Amino acid sequence: MSLAAAQEGQEARLRAGLDEPYPRLLYRLLKLSNLINRPFFTHFADRYDLTLNDVRVLMSLAFVGQAASHELCDSTGMHPMNVSRSAARLKRQGRITERADPGNRRRKLLAPTDEGWALYHKLAPHVKVLSEFVLNGLTEREAVDLDSHLLIDAEALEREAQGAVPPPPAKPQARRRRAAAPH
Numbered sequence: 001m002s003l004a005a006a007q008e009g010q011e012a013r014l015r016a017g018l019d020e021p022y023p024r025l026l027y028r029l030l031k032l033s034n035l036i037n038r039p040f041f042t043h044f045a046d047r048y049d050l051t052l053n054d055v056r057v058l059m060s061l062a063f064v065g066q067a068a069s070h071e072l073c074d075s076t077g078m079h080p081m082n083v084s085r086s087a088a089r090l091k092r093q094g095r096i097t098e099r100a101d102p103g104n105r106r107r108k109l110l111a112p113t114d115e116g117w118a119l120y121h122k123l124a125p126h127v128k129v130l131s132e133f134v135l136n137g138l139t140e141r142e143a144v145d146l147d148s149h150l151l152i153d154a155e156a157l158e159r160e161a162q163g164a165v166p167p168p169p170a171k172p173q174a175r176r177r178r179a180a181a182p183h
Helices: 003-016 021-043 052-064 069-076 080-092 114-135 140-144 154-161
Strands: 096-101 104-112
Touching: 021 052, 021 114, 052 069, 052 080, 052 096, 052 104, 052 114, 069 080, 069 104, 080 096, 104 114
Parallel strands: none
Antiparallel strands: 096 104
16 A cells, blocks of 8 residues: 555545544454455355355254244344345255244244254364354453344434434545646
């Protein structure tokens, strides 16, 4: 990377407020998330015909045994549409089943099949190693107790809802090279 490009990148980060410690940490965590997912895509996605969301649903079901889709949304932090798509895909593949809850016929319970459990047992050692690597230095609260409402600036959301959002920072004017004046 050239010095000019590095300086432009630094200026862009400063304008965006990303050079402060917490936004910089968030950026690094987002990058870490992508790096954590890389072994999955390299070793498991094609081999087992899985998406990352399929793995999340299957791992969550294996942890609780059975659950309704909305419960999987809560436990995985996934959007309901993504849970629904992964559940449908895993059902087509014969990895999970769906049955009516005997106590509430409208509620559908999802659970791993024998094939789903076998796949879970193939993936579990890899998930364990990866989770230990990533979470080893964190306290239990840091690793587990991330309540999403604590991760949002409620006042900023309220200002946005009321239309009082500050405009985005103005783009700096492009620097023009001055033609060398004849001497």
